[in-house]
Amino acid sequence: MRGRILFILLIQVAHVQSLEEVNGYLGDSVTLPSGGNPSWKLSVINWSIFPNVTFIASYRNGNKNTDRLSRYKGRLDLNTSSGDLTIRNLTRDDDMEYTVDLIDTERNNIVNKINVTVLKHLQKPTINTISSKSTEEGCWIWLRCTTADESVNFSWEVEPDSVLYTTNRDGVLSAILNSTQTHITCISSKNNETAQSSVSQKCYDRKPQPQPLPRDRFGLHGFIALVAALIIMLIPITNWKGERKTLLKKSSLLCFSSSK
Ligand SMILES: *[C@@H]1O[C@H](CO)[C@@H](O)[C@H](O)[C@H]1NC(C)=O
Ligand SMILES: *[C@@H]1O[C@H](CO)[C@@H](O)[C@H](O)[C@H]1NC(C)=O
Numbered sequence: 001m002r003g004r005i006l007f008i009l010l011i012q013v014a015h016v017q018s019l020e021e022v023n024g025y026l027g028d029s030v031t032l033p034s035g036g037n038p039s040w041k042l043s044v045i046n047w048s049i050f051p052n053v054t055f056i057a058s059y060r061n062g063n064k065n066t067d068r069l070s071r072y073k074g075r076l077d078l079n080t081s082s083g084d085l086t087i088r089n090l091t092r093d094d095d096m097e098y099t100v101d102l103i104d105t106e107r108n109n110i111v112n113k114i115n116v117t118v119l120k121h122l123q124k125p126t127i128n129t130i131s132s133k134s135t136e137e138g139c140w141i142w143l144r145c146t147t148a149d150e151s152v153n154f155s156w157e158v159e160p161d162s163v164l165y166t167t168n169r170d171g172v173l174s175a176i177l178n179s180t181q182t183h184i185t186c187i188s189s190k191n192n193e194t195a196q197s198s199v200s201q202k203c204y205d206r207k208p209q210p211q212p213l214p215r216d217r218f219g220l221h222g223f224i225a226l227v228a229a230l231i232i233m234l235i236p237i238t239n240w241k242g243e244r245k246t247l248l249k250k251s252s253l254l255c256f257s258s259s260k
């Protein structure tokens with residue numbers, strides 16, 4: 001009796017050949033290798049999920065069925081010669097363990113388990129200007145790189161190489177720019193994947209320009225208009241001085257026409 005139980009256990013252990021790990025990206029396709037011997041001619045292929053063995057795709061008596069479960073409807077491809085299963089348009093819910101049961105025409109039987117991990121592509125990071133300041137040496141700028149992805153590492157690339165800059169672990173860069181166009185790239189990375197965004201910056205006012213004098217800013221036309229306004233204000237005062245009135249009126253008209 002004891003020997004018989006041991007024998008059954010040994011068969012079951014030998015049954016499960018391997019546990020394969022497969023990574024796929026959200027929305028992409030992934031192929032789950034059946035692990036079957038390529039020389040086998042398969043007569044039964046059963047792909048299932050969950051501990052209660054819910055069939056999702058099967059091949060039996062020459063009939064293929066890949067629409068057994070609504071959550072995978074239209075997304076499965078079963079290769080009846082290799083037994084491999086392709087899942088298209090991966091969703092988060094596809095991230096789980098899959099079981100394949102293969103029987104060949106010689107009645108060889110193997111069961112494989114495949115773990116599918118659904119990964120998400122990294123999103124482009126965002127570069128924001130935190131602060132900038134003009135000094136004698138040039139413009140100091142502080143940029144912050146952010147991303148919606150969790151636990152990524154940030155790194156920066158600055159061109160030309162001669163630009164001085166420092167960075168910290170939190171994705172902040174500070175650099176001194178002059179009038180040369182500078183290309184700044186933030187790279188977020190996680191495992192094998194990277195995503196990047198760039199900005200181009202330069203310093204426009206390297207030295208603060210001397211403030212223009214009030215007279216220059218006012219301009220000739222403004223000056224004339226001011227004189228004209230003064231003359232108009234003087235009209236009521238000179239009004240009852242009789243003869244000078246007409247002379248002043250003439251000159252005020254002259255001023256206005258010249259300021260147009
Ligand atoms: C394969 O699935 C069918 C149901 O579609 C089931 O009747 C059959 O027993 C399964 N075969 C194996 C080897 O799991
Ligand atoms: C099998 O398990 C899944 C999840 O645990 C459940 O949604 C499904 O209804 C179960 N199927 C049967 C036939 O019990």
Ligand SMILES: *[C@@H]1O[C@H](CO)[C@@H](O)[C@H](O)[C@H]1NC(C)=O
Nearest residue numbers: 027072073074075076088089
């Ligand atoms: C898979 O995605 C493509 C484009 O992303 C879409 O056209 C197609 O209808 C989707 N198929 C299924 C079965 O969801």
Ligand SMILES: *[C@@H]1O[C@H](CO)[C@@H](O)[C@H](O)[C@H]1NC(C)=O
Nearest residue numbers: 038078079080081082083084
């Ligand atoms: C099925 O798998 C075999 C062996 O891997 C391969 O040669 C063949 O091209 C595949 N068929 C399809 C339709 O992908």
Ligand SMILES: *[C@@H]1O[C@H](CO)[C@@H](O)[C@H](O)[C@H]1NC(C)=O
Nearest residue numbers: 019021095096097114115116
């Ligand atoms: C397969 O996935 C399950 C659930 O995600 C996990 O618990 C298990 O450790 C994985 N197996 C291997 C061999 O990585």
Ligand SMILES: *[C@@H]1O[C@H](CO)[C@@H](O)[C@H](O)[C@H]1NC(C)=O
Nearest residue numbers: 160162163164177178179180
């Ligand atoms: C700007 O600075 C870089 C390095 O700091 C230098 O190589 C370059 O010549 C400077 N350009 C100008 C226009 O000053």
Ligand SMILES: *[C@@H]1O[C@H](CO)[C@@H](O)[C@H](O)[C@H]1NC(C)=O
Nearest residue numbers: 151152153154189190191192
């Ligand atoms: C981030 O960088 C550190 C040190 O270079 C490394 O140990 C860690 O694995 C990296 N993390 C990610 C998510 O790439």
Ligand SMILES: *[C@@H]1O[C@H](CO)[C@@H](O)[C@H](O)[C@H]1NC(C)=O
Nearest residue numbers: 022023024119190191192193
């Ligand atoms: C990283 O890339 C190498 C080679 O391109 C690949 O073998 C490995 O599986 C990848 N690792 C991850 C976690 O994607």
